[in-house]
Amino acid sequence: MLVRRGLGRAQRFVPPVRSFHSTPVPRRTTAxxxxxxxxxxxxxxxxxxxxxxxxxxxxxxxxxxxxxxxxxxxxxxxxxxxxxxxxxxxxxxxxxxxxxxxxxxxxxxxxxxxxxxxxxxxxxxxxxxxxxxxxxxxxxxxxxxxxxxxxxxxxxxxxxxxxxxxxxxxxxxxxxxxxxxxxxxxxxxxxxxxxxxxxxxxxxxxxxxxxxxxxTPALPGVDGVSLEQRQPPGLRALVFDSWYDNYRGVIALVSITDGAVKKGDTIVSYHRGKKYEVLDLGVNNPEPVSTPILRKGQVGWLITTMKDTEEASIGDTFFRHGERVEPLPGFRPALPTVFAGIFPTDKSEFLKLEDAIQRLCINDRSITLQKESMTALGQGYRLGFLGTLHLDVFRQRLEDEYGHEILVTTPTVPFRITYRDGTQVLCSNPVDFPDESIRKTHIAQLEEPTVIGSLVCPEDYTGAMMELCAEHRGEQLDIDFSASATAAAQVHMQYRLPLAEIVTDFFDKLKSRSSGFASFDYEDGDYVPSDLVKMQFLVAGTPVDALELVLHRSKASLVGRAFVRRLKDAIPRQQFEIKIQACVGSKVLASETLSAYRKDVTAGLYGGHYERKLKHLNKQKEGKKRLKAMSLGKVQLPHKSFMEILDTRAQRSS
Structure with a gap:
């Protein structure tokens, strides 16, 4: 089960991204x-x-x-x-x-x-x-x-x-x-x-x-009211963002809806019930500038005695200690829609990677994370993101700001599994997805998430865009044309698409087939029943857990063949031949054989009877049999091979 991260006390540090000025320009202070x-x-x-x-x-x-x-x-x-x-x-x-x-x-x-x-x-x-x-x-x-x-x-x-x-x-x-x-x-x-x-x-x-x-309408009780009259007794401040600074601690970005707050005040979190002293406060101008007070209508930051970013709940209401107020309406936290595993290329670097991930997650509250261990890749984390760009930005920040080489597994989406006893679970990790044998006896229904997508493109590309959506199992809901006397018509199409179909190569194909003129956006849809299967990849007869996929049955053969070809190109040759297979249950959908290195053991024989050459060839064959028997299930896939196979950019081009 996915859990939100708990980062403990504020021993975790992030590089300072903002500087604070305690003596702002006088004109701005009074302003x-x-x-x-x-x-x-x-x-x-x-x-x-x-x-x-x-x-x-x-x-x-x-x-x-x-x-x-x-x-x-x-x-x-x-x-x-x-x-x-x-x-x-x-x-x-x-x-x-x-x-x-x-x-x-x-x-x-x-x-x-x-x-x-x-x-x-x-x-x-x-x-x-x-x-x-x-x-x-x-x-x-x-x-x-x-x-x-x-x-x-x-x-x-x-x-x-x-x-x-x-x-x-x-x-x-x-x-x-x-x-x-x-x-x-x-x-x-x-x-x-x-x-x-x-x-x-x-x-x-x-x-x-x-x-x-x-x-722009002013807040009630703000526009044209004197400062003395603009301070009702009840403070209400809505928390809509927070981050961690390694010198100042937890910083909450708030909107003052009622009342005022100043340095030294004791405020209370409505949802957590904890008390904090206000150590500093101010506004961004555009750099953070300390001010003596924040009043109704202002947006600014608060630094309190809070020690954990988890305490700065997004959507929470701060009020002054000793006062009774009604909480402000908050908003639902974002739920991750795309999941991926992140592993170090060097297994001994896991602790450093763990610290780097947790540092970045302090400032991005929408990410969920859970420890994960795989036979092929070792220890890592499974993270939930709001989309593929969110994942790519996080990966780049991890590499840029912390200098870690990482391995990112193929993005997946959360599937819903309904068992025959009525139990429902969300599965975002292909390793935990039930096999075909379990599905027949214990599973009542499998469902996948969908999105309602809006696609806008010039009229000339309508056919290509409709074809693209059909390839990705899209269902057209609506289509509108907008034209003017001076420009070509713009087409606005609405489609229901499986989320799993748009987290890999959909956006790249969209831009390619429309010459960059089309744009696509989506919002969450419902879960719908789907014929989903779990695909495993066997190397020398042994499943590789890091490569497992969950996909629609209609795509299984095509995806299986493509992955098997990439595996064949990425795995180094051995002294014996290696069979690479893509399987759904016990059925093999695609197979390739990686040929062995061949040493010419007869090169040193200058003439002689044919049986002498045959003796050397048979001896070589027996040796390879023994080597294969000893190495069965022990074919080591180097991390470079995994990076070539799992690189989503490589997948998009295949």
């Missing part, structure tokens, strides 16, 4: 005591200019100096800068002075990820916002993840301000984008005209700030 407060987020499809727009907003408000080097200021992680994506949500406070407003405004910006794997981060961040800037690339139009994040914003009850970015480019098609906003998202572009901007040059960005102040 936080404002009457008007707005909390908003920027949401968009990946690569539509979300982080670039955030950079321009920070420059225009004077939060950071105008500098050509300002690129992805809020993307702190190395992997975010290398890939050009946002992985972790970031919060920053900035002061905006609108000429049309009598007072300055405090803007709290929550920068969110754009990829589907990090939808949990998006939902968590939007829960503390009042509005959202929906950024759409004017050269690409609405994409799959645009639809996804828009729906999340609607579910959170936010005011959505559409923004068309990159309108200065020759390829920009504003009329087509306006039509898509109306037809696909249902936005009344006449009553709510989208803002036209170029985040790269800053064109139109001042109007974005003005629209934020004008259209």
């Amino acid at each position: 936080y005591d404002l009457l008007d407060t707005r909390t908003f987020s920027i949401i968009a499809h990946i690569d539509h200019g979300k982080s670039t727009l955030a950079d321009r907003l920070l420059e225009l408000t004077g939060t950071i100096p105008r500098d050509s080097s300002n690129k992805q200021v809020l993307d702190k992680l190395k992997v975010e800068r290398e890939r050009g994506i946002t992985v972790k949500s970031q919060a920053v406070s900035m002061v905006y002075r609108d000429p049309a407003q009598p007072r300055p405004t405090l803007l709290n910006l929550i920068d969110t990820p754009g990829h589907v794997d990090f939808a949990y981060e998006v939902r968590r961040s939007l829960s503390v916002c009042q509005s959202a800037l929906l950024v759409v690339d004017a050269t690409q139009g609405i994409q799959a993840q645009t639809i996804s994040v828009f729906k999340i914003a609607q579910q959170c009850g936010l005011v959505v301000l559409p923004v068309l970015n990159k309108t200065d480019l020759p390829a920009a098609d504003t009329p087509s984008c306006l039509a898509q906003l109306r037809d696909i998202l249902g936005i009344d572009t006449d009553a709510q005209p989208p803002l036209l901007v170029s985040a790269k040059t800053g064109q139109g960005v001042p109007e974005v700030l003005q629209a934020l102040v004008a259209r």
Whole structure:
């Protein structure tokens, strides 16, 4: 059974990623005591200019100096800068002075990820916002993840301000984008005209700030109320993120919904009932800056006497000790959808890898982990992720930040098994999946998770995309066409797909067959009955547990043949021949034979009778028989072979 990690006390350290300033600039210190407060987020499809727009907003408000080097200021992680994506949500406070407003405004910006794997981060961040800037690339139009994040914003009850970015480019098609906003998202572009901007040059960005102040509703009891009147007796602070700093301990990111909190206060966790003293608090500007107090409407960080990140429960409510308050509505934690085993390439390095994994997991609460041991790979961990990109980012961070060479097994999804006695269990490890013999006698039903996928592509690629979804056992639910007088039609298709079909090569094939023009996003669906089988791979008659797979019966022969061929190429030749087989139960679906090295034992014979050569050949044959008998079941697969076989990138190309 999967369990959430318990990392014990705060002896585990992570590299410092943020610095703290106790003496901020005086202008900024007084600027936080404002009457008007707005909390908003920027949401968009990946690569539509979300982080670039955030950079321009920070420059225009004077939060950071105008500098050509300002690129992805809020993307702190190395992997975010290398890939050009946002992985972790970031919060920053900035002061905006609108000429049309009598007072300055405090803007709290929550920068969110754009990829589907990090939808949990998006939902968590939007829960503390009042509005959202929906950024759409004017050269690409609405994409799959645009639809996804828009729906999340609607579910959170936010005011959505559409923004068309990159309108200065020759390829920009504003009329087509306006039509898509109306037809696909249902936005009344006449009553709510989208803002036209170029985040790269800053064109139109001042109007974005003005629209934020004008259209974003203030929290009740905040806008236009004096500071003395804005402090009701009850403090309520919603925890929506936390991380660990090796010098300051556990840091909780909170949104102050009611009341105020200051240094020295004693606060209580509503769900855990534990008391903590506030040691320090402040806001991000964009670096962490200490402030004397956090008031209603502000988003900031708290450092308390908390010693374990598990105590900073996401969605918890902090209140002042001695007061009685109603908890704020929280949100469900994300459940992992993709599982993979992580093992060290050198078995003696397990303890170092364990420490590295636990350090990273401190700052990513959505990952689940469980110790795992395999005959072929030794000790390791089985981790649960929110998607394949989430897994790949974690792998890269593990290698970049801690310098560990690791081996990642083939990603799997959680299957649901219903036994004849009515018991239901989730199985995310192929090793634990029941064999065919057990299935016939003890299993009532096998089910696999599905997703409801949204696919957006130009009309010319409709056939190729429908064919791709059919190959991956997809069921079409809906299809819509959106066209304008100046651009080709965009097709929006909705499919139900098995989750197992999209965690390996689906996205690569999607981009390849659509020449990069299609986009895909999905949300969780239901479990559906499925004809699932467990495939084992035998090397010299011995099963290799690290290579076991669970897949649909219709794909078994094709996958078995591909894996057997890769195994044959990856395993070093021996002095005897090795049989490699892919089996489902007792049935062999694919087989290859790795030929033995051959030594010419007759090379030293210069003439002589034929029986003399035959004697040497028979002696060699008997020797190989004895060697094979002694080595049966002991064929050692080097870690390099496993890396070639299990590399998901290699699987996608095969």
